[in-house]
Amino acid sequence: KQEVTQxxxxxxxxxxxxxxxxxxxxxxxxYNLQWFRQDPGKGLTSLLLIQSSQREQTSGRLNAxxxxxxxxxxxxxxxxxxxxxxxYLCAVGNNDMRFGAGTRLTVKP
Amino acid sequence: xxxxxxxxxxxxxGMTNKKSLKCEQHLGHNAMxxxxxxxxxxxxxxxxxxxxxxxxxxxxxxxxxxxxPNSSHLFLHLHTLQPEDSxxxxxxxxxxxxGLTNYGYTFGSGTRLTVV
Numbered sequence: 001k002q003e004v005t006q007x008x009x010x011x012x013x014x015x016x017x018x019x020x021x022x023x024x025x026x027x028x029x030x031y032n033l034q035w036f037r038q039d040p041g042k043g044l045t046s047l048l049l050i051q052s053s054q055r056e057q058t059s060g061r062l063n064a065x066x067x068x069x070x071x072x073x074x075x076x077x078x079x080x081x082x083x084x085x086x087x088y089l090c091a092v093g094n095n096d097m098r099f100g101a102g103t104r105l106t107v108k109p
Numbered sequence: 110x111x112x113x114x115x116x117x118x119x120x121x122x123g124m125t126n127k128k129s130l131k132c133e134q135h136l137g138h139n140a141m142x143x144x145x146x147x148x149x150x151x152x153x154x155x156x157x158x159x160x161x162x163x164x165x166x167x168x169x170x171x172x173x174x175x176x177x178p179n180s181s182h183l184f185l186h187l188h189t190l191q192p193e194d195s196x197x198x199x200x201x202x203x204x205x206x207x208g209l210t211n212y213g214y215t216f217g218s219g220t221r222l223t224v225v
Contacts, residue, residue: 004151032211034213034214041197041221042218042219043115043216043217043218044201044214046213046214046216049213089152091152093211094205095157095159095164095165095205095211096154096157096165097211097214099144100151101151102151
């Protein structure tokens with residue numbers, strides 16, 4: 001069964017810093033890896049989707065990479081802003097996406 | 110507006126009540142999902158429907174009963190729940206399903222369920 005781990009569990013940075021969130025998974029035979037953002041008490045907002053044939057995706061200040069052979073993905077956030085404060089979740093799978101526990105990010109003004 | 114609408118947003122129910130959660134997607138997707146999010150735990154996949162057929166049931170207790178009458182609607186019927194069932198219940202949809210490439214999930218805002 002696929003297991004997904006996210007490190008660190010929590011991260012606090014000053015505004016303007018670049019940062020990296022990590023996601024690892026045990027079964028490299030994946031279809032998709034998707035990064036989400038969740039604000040407190042809310043649903044999940046999709047940030048980036050990387051399909052198994054792709055190595056990275058970019059959207060604005062966000063860049064996600066995928067290394068299937070090592071079972072890892074990173075989410076890079078450039079020039080962080082207080083509005084980026086949220087929990088970031090990665091999910092792996094196809095029609096049975098499995099989630100990590102998330103990284104709670106706080107960006108201080 | 111995410112394209113996936115869940116109602117109600119909040120629900121408080123007693124252990125002997127029967128209630129239903131509703132999910133509707135306006136994206137033309139053909140697969141729908143129920144997830145449970147408890148405090149300090151990863152999202153847990155409960156049920157998967159692909160082309161209106163249930164393709165996965167992750168050992169969920171029978172007090173949770175899903176229903177998918179068509180590709181746009183998904184229900185979760187609840188009865189005789191326990192306090193430990195209190196959680197955020199999230200619905201998602203996607204294009205693709207069993208045996209097909211999935212193009213990513215879209216989630217609703219969730220129903221915050223409290224069992225008293």
